[in-house]
Amino acid sequence: xxxxxxxxxxxxxxxxxxxxxxxxxxxxxxxxxxxxxxxxxxxxxxxxxxxxxxxxxxxxxxxxxxxxxxxxxxxxxxxxxxxxxxxxxxxxxxxxxxxxxxxxxxxxxxxxxxxxxxxxxxxxxxxxxxxxxxxxxxxxxxxxxxxxxxxxxxxxxxxxxxxxxxxxxxxxxxxxxxxxxxxxxxxxxxxxxxxxxxxxxxxxxxxxxxxxxxxxxxxxxxxxxxxxxxxxxxxxxxxxxxxxxxxxxxxxxxxxxxxxxxxxxxxxxxxxxxxxxxxxxxxxxxxxxxxxxxxxxxxxxxxxxxxxxxxxxxxxxxxxxxxxxxxxxxxxxxxxxxxxxxxxxxxxxxxxxxxxxxxxxxxxxxxxxxxxxxxxxxxxxxxxxxxxxxxxxxxxxxxxxxxxxxxxxxxxxxxxxxxxxxxxxxxxxxxxxxxxxxxxxxxxxxxxxxxxxxxxxxxxxxxxxxxxxxxxxxxxxxxxxxxxxxxxx
Numbered sequence: 001x002x003x004x005x006x007x008x009x010x011x012x013x014x015x016x017x018x019x020x021x022x023x024x025x026x027x028x029x030x031x032x033x034x035x036x037x038x039x040x041x042x043x044x045x046x047x048x049x050x051x052x053x054x055x056x057x058x059x060x061x062x063x064x065x066x067x068x069x070x071x072x073x074x075x076x077x078x079x080x081x082x083x084x085x086x087x088x089x090x091x092x093x094x095x096x097x098x099x100x101x102x103x104x105x106x107x108x109x110x111x112x113x114x115x116x117x118x119x120x121x122x123x124x125x126x127x128x129x130x131x132x133x134x135x136x137x138x139x140x141x142x143x144x145x146x147x148x149x150x151x152x153x154x155x156x157x158x159x160x161x162x163x164x165x166x167x168x169x170x171x172x173x174x175x176x177x178x179x180x181x182x183x184x185x186x187x188x189x190x191x192x193x194x195x196x197x198x199x200x201x202x203x204x205x206x207x208x209x210x211x212x213x214x215x216x217x218x219x220x221x222x223x224x225x226x227x228x229x230x231x232x233x234x235x236x237x238x239x240x241x242x243x244x245x246x247x248x249x250x251x252x253x254x255x256x257x258x259x260x261x262x263x264x265x266x267x268x269x270x271x272x273x274x275x276x277x278x279x280x281x282x283x284x285x286x287x288x289x290x291x292x293x294x295x296x297x298x299x300x301x302x303x304x305x306x307x308x309x310x311x312x313x314x315x316x317x318x319x320x321x322x323x324x325x326x327x328x329x330x331x332x333x334x335x336x337x338x339x340x341x342x343x344x345x346x347x348x349x350x351x352x353x354x355x356x357x358x359x360x361x362x363x364x365x366x367x368x369x370x371x372x373x374x375x376x377x378x379x380x381x382x383x384x385x386x387x388x389x390x391x392x393x394x395x396x397x398x399x400x401x402x403x404x405x406x407x408x409x410x411x412x413x414x415x416x417x418x419x420x421x422x423x424x425x426x427x428x429x430x431x432x433x434x435x436x437x438x439x440x441x442x443x444x445x446x447x448x449x450x451x452x453x454x455x456x457x458x459x460x461x462x463x464x465x466x467x468x469x470x471x472x473x474x475x476x477x478x479x480x481x482x483x484x485x486x487x488x489x
Contacts, residue, residue: 002018003446006078013056014437015029015031015060029067030060037052046101050100072229075230076450079445080442084243089154130183135181137200157207175240179193213238220233237446244269247269249437250407251461257270257405257407258403261412261414262308263307270299273296281353304388304392305350306362307388310348325415329417329418342364342367346385360489386422387422408432426482434465
């Protein structure tokens with residue numbers, strides 16, 4: 001049996017094909033090669049049309065089948081990972097009523113803050129684990145206030161992954177983990193967030209029926225099968241937002257396990273055995289992929305906006321776009337730990353939640369014109385991003401979350417020994433590096449509903465471990481550099 005996984009991002013759709021018996025990844029592609037457009041009709045807005053996601057998914061699937069030469073008749077299950085927090089509005093006949101308001105759109109910030117104060121901080125944190133903030137429910141309220149003619153036509157709302165599943169199966173449904181990422185799930189009552197819905201004047205009927213994260217959520221219908229180049233009837237058996245799905249891809253499913261990513265933004269995702277929230281709201285909490293009422297496993301998510309974007313920016317600033325990051329690493333490695341007292345604050349990509357939603361901007365300090373060269377800046381940025389990760393992990397430890405090991409994918413910043421070594425040493429925990437991706441994880445997870453595996457733990461076991469990074473025994477230089485960096489916050 002072959003398993004197909006989609007990872008719907010805001011830049012592209014990735015698709016992976018996995019052999020269920022061996023667990024081997026047969027192919028991984030993305031479409032388009034260049035980034036999908038994000039429309040910004042007004043400052044701080046971000047929209048994409050769901051039709052573009054579907055078109056990209058179809059092209060990715062066909063490209064994957066062509067490059068692997070796989071027999072479409074052998075595909076036995078489909079899984080979906082997707083960009084979190086977006087809003088898709090559908091009419092009763094499935095018509096998309098407006099472009100999706102996606103995760104990085106901030107138009108609803110003030111709406112969420114007003115709800116937070118009106119409903120009460122204590123209520124929101126205990127029931128939703130977060131402020132309503134700029135999440136999906138607040139975006140829907142924005143539609144009600146600003147586009148009432150659209151709101152009146154809405155039959156169902158969806159997260160981006162729900163929409164992709166709808167196009168595959170023709171069935172409108174959602175999941176608990178999806179609802180939780182939109183502030184549409186009440187962890188106290190184990191039901192949709194009725195008080196918030198009432199406050200926002202959103203009819204509960206707009207929430208689709210809830211299906212399990214793992215299980216047959218629908219089957220590929222004829223029109224979709226034709227567009228994808230697949231047989232009719234394949235079960236769609238898994239769906240989760242990108243960060244819970246990334247954790248699943250790394251087999252982070254049990255309390256005490258931690259996943260991390262170091263892409264454009266940086267993320268640390270910890271699984272806890274019960275709903276947890278940070279009273280200072282420096283992190284967010286959502287239902288994990290294996291959350292149930294009886295076993296309420298929760299993912300605590302730390303997001304650092306300025307991560308890989310900071311490293312990309314400094315490379316561009318020095319006119320080194322043509323140099324591969326591996327060469328920048330070689331240059332940075334000639335500079336001692338602490339970057340000869342050059343300090344980089346990588347906070348140039350918007351307000352940072354872990355800093356109390358402050359937006360301090362990026363900065364370099366301690367610059368010495370007669371000493372510091374581009375190589376110093378490269379090391380300083382890598383260390384500054386690493387220190388941001390460590391600072392956020394300290395927040396998690398304040399919440400009582402034990403961090404004894406991190407699991408990461410073999411891509412982006414974690415390919416840097418300077419970055420990964422600093423994180424491992426300062427956190428005091430090893431980092432396991434795996435060759436996997438969100439699309440591969442989604443494919444394997446779909447194998448549970450397809451009958452290839454008894455559960456998700458078995459589906460994801462025995463991942464392709466690339467290496468393990470151990471904390472350095474002498475951490476004095478890292479600690480000294482980190483304390484100097486932290487004093488600048």
